[in-house]
Amino acid sequence: MPTTKHVTDLLHEQHQHINELFDRVLAAPNPARKQETFEELRRYLAVHETAEELVTHPIARAGVDGSTVVDDRVAEEDMLKGLLAELDDIEVEDAAFDQKLENLHVQVRQHIEYEEREEFPLLRNENDESMQVQMARAIEAVEQVAPTRPHPTLGSGATSQLMVGPLASVVDRTKDAIAKVLG
Structure with missing residues (x-):
């Protein structure tokens, strides 16, 4: 069922979930659970961005x-994306993992704060209610097909995402499926 939320409400909920995922990774009781939760965080961040x-x-x-x-x-x-890609290349048991993860979390929290304070008002003030709901629906649609890993070399922006993003998504989702089957 398509959402009826405004885009900023949806994104705010996603930002809260991102912070919860960071906390869950850091509190994981063992390396296997930490790896699983980190992969969930990595996927969520990549898709969200x-x-x-x-x-x-x-x-x-x-x-x-x-x-x-x-x-x-x-x-x-x-x-x-660069910090997340670095983390993706480190084993969760590595001594540097938690320090790098905490640094990434600090940077993500700051980014979220700026985004909600500076970009959200532009989305709310420049768009009527119908458009805000349509944007939330578009967010949900993109998230169904977005890449699940950070691709810092891909760059940001709609053009690069539209041109290379679909191929990256297929490769990422194939890797995810293989990892799931192989454990």
Whole structure:
């Protein structure tokens, strides 16, 4: 059933879930559970950011001062993708994993704060209720097919996501299926 939420309400809920996932990874009782929860976090972040790049950023960019706000958020997202990709290459038992994860969490919390304070008002003030609900539905649609791993070399922005994102998504979702079968 399609959502009836406004896009900023949906994204705020997703931001809360992201913070909960970070806490769950850090509190995992054993390496296997930590790895599983980290993979869930990685997938969620990758999908969430792709949806924002394709749906909310282009719309917010059209608002007053939108380009500056969105450019800053995209720069943060590019940096976060790099940090997440680094973490993806480290074993959860590695001594550096928790430190890098905590650093990533600090950076993600700051990004969320800026996004909600600076970009969300552009989405709310520049779009009527119907458009805000349509954006939330578009977010949900993109999330069904978005890549599930960070691709820092892909870059941000709708053009690169639309051109290379579908192939990355197929590869990512194939890797996910294989990992699930092989345990």
